[in-house]
Amino acid sequence: MTLPIFLELVEIKAKTASILPFLIGICFSYYVYGELQPLYVGWYFIAMLLFNMFVDVWDNYNDYRHALDQDYQAKTNIIGRENLSLRSVERIMLFLFTISFLIGLILAWFVGWPLLIMGGFCYAVGIFYSSGPKPLSSLPLGEVFSGFTMGFMISLICIYLNTAPDFDWSFRALAQIFLISLPNTLWIANLMLANNLCDKEEDERNHRYTLVHYIGIKGGLSLFAIANGMALLAIVCQVFLGIAPITSLLSLLLLPFIVQQTKLLWKKQVKSETFPCAIKILALGSTVQVLTYALGIGLL
Numbered sequence: 001m002t003l004p005i006f007l008e009l010v011e012i013k014a015k016t017a018s019i020l021p022f023l024i025g026i027c028f029s030y031y032v033y034g035e036l037q038p039l040y041v042g043w044y045f046i047a048m049l050l051f052n053m054f055v056d057v058w059d060n061y062n063d064y065r066h067a068l069d070q071d072y073q074a075k076t077n078i079i080g081r082e083n084l085s086l087r088s089v090e091r092i093m094l095f096l097f098t099i100s101f102l103i104g105l106i107l108a109w110f111v112g113w114p115l116l117i118m119g120g121f122c123y124a125v126g127i128f129y130s131s132g133p134k135p136l137s138s139l140p141l142g143e144v145f146s147g148f149t150m151g152f153m154i155s156l157i158c159i160y161l162n163t164a165p166d167f168d169w170s171f172r173a174l175a176q177i178f179l180i181s182l183p184n185t186l187w188i189a190n191l192m193l194a195n196n197l198c199d200k201e202e203d204e205r206n207h208r209y210t211l212v213h214y215i216g217i218k219g220g221l222s223l224f225a226i227a228n229g230m231a232l233l234a235i236v237c238q239v240f241l242g243i244a245p246i247t248s249l250l251s252l253l254l255l256p257f258i259v260q261q262t263k264l265l266w267k268k269q270v271k272s273e274t275f276p277c278a279i280k281i282l283a284l285g286s287t288v289q290v291l292t293y294a295l296g297i298g299l300l
Contacts, residue, residue: 245296
């Protein structure tokens with residue numbers, strides 16, 4: 001297996017979806033609590049990235065094995081397209097999962113059992129996202145689980161590691177973390193929604209009945225646009241409530257770009273042409289959120 005094929009197998013281009021929620025968690029920890037634990041969050045970053053890679057390989061593996069559409073299995077899925085050995089893919093998954101899991105256990109030993117609960121939830125979602133009798137990705141709940149787990153839980157764990165053992169479990173504190181992570185949560189959910197919009201017919205041929213199957217293309221497109229608007233509104237609320245610096249409002253300059261990309265997806269839902277619209281919104285939106293937040297910290 002060549003390096004380019006490996007990087008495609010682990011979907012390295014999609015790793016911004018986990019790295020940016022991690023970074024906003026770092027920013028929030030320092031801005032609101034004035035605390036950072038570089039050693040803990042450094043190891044967490046490695047474990048998080050390895051597990052994210054495992055999940056993407058696991059998704060490709062299960063999609064290949066359970067595909068009913070022979071054309072998809074042979075020509076679209078990377079395992080069939082590149083004629084990869086299933087044994088080699090299984091070894092890669094075992095390595096990624098084991099190292100990530102061991103790092104998580106070690107971290108939990110130092111920072112406390114709540115990390116086991118939070119990490120266990122993330123591992124469960126990652127494993128059952130594409131496996132089991134009813135994979136989460138084939139249900140209308142896929143967007144909720146992917147957005148919540150990657151957008152909210154990654155930031156929550158990061159903030160917990162920076163502030164343990166004095167982490168504040170009050171409703172107010174958790175609501176603040178939810179609000180700070182809401183843009184990422186919505187943009188990540190939109191990533192899956194856009195994917196399902198483009199793959200509606202292919203998914204139905206493979207008996208995957210996603211949210212788009214139930215609300216239709218028009219309903220999915222409306223939800224996509226609403227989520228983008230709510231993401232920017234959340235940033236305004238963060239500044240108003242004092243949990244983000246005023247420089248975060250510079251993120252609103254992205255509104256014309258987000259509107260343009262949303263219109264492109266509305267015109268047609270073609271995987272190779274308009275699915276990247278959701279990727280661009282997530283990548284640019286989350287990056288600008290982190291940079292404008294960090295700018296405000298630097299000006300303190």
